[in-house]
Amino acid sequence: AQSVTQLGSHVSVSEGALVLLRCNYSSSVPPYLFWYVQYPNQGLQLLLKYTTGATLVKGINGFEAEFKKSETSFHLTKPSAHMSDAAEYFCAVFSPGGADGLTFGKGTHLIIQP
């Protein structure tokens, strides 16, 4: 079985400040990990993903995430928030070779304050 926990259903940061969205997972095998963003009235868009190799992965729009096996975490960061970053963010885990598909976290609503 696999699961994802996103800490904080809402995160508010000032424009220009660091963005940190937390994601912890559980998986019985080395997982694939994803971050998705959803803007209002739109479907999910892939931000970045970790499968194997380098544990620090860079995505679109200046976001990056680091896979930390010892902490079972995959937190999403961006050095400087922009107003256009306001959206819903979802972390997801996939266990290769398992019977489950993607398991999503409940999502974190990112609010950018001017």
Added chain:
Amino acid sequence: GAVVSQHPSWVICKSGTSVKIECRSLDFQATTMFWYRQFPKQSLMLMATSNEGSKATYEQGVEKDKFLINHASLTLSTLTVTSAHPEDSSFYICSASLLAGRQETQYFGPGTRLLVL
């Protein structure tokens, strides 16, 4: 909390048959529902956006005549894979939007695994 269900969770069918997958929002009315497909060992791909009472909007490359979407009510959307072939075998996930005030939240179904023999 809001719950989205999908039925069936698993389906195995012969090549050439049609398969219907239901997505229901159990305790809320969904203004919009989305259908996703996950290819093996890959991330999700948005197939279409479905609004109640109107035609679905398909993403580029998705055959609308093959993947029929019907959103007959605010709590039910169906995806029918017509004349299924082995390459259609995949994991299909739906999500439903709940609009509360100005905030829109997505709730995902558990997914349906389709295997076409």
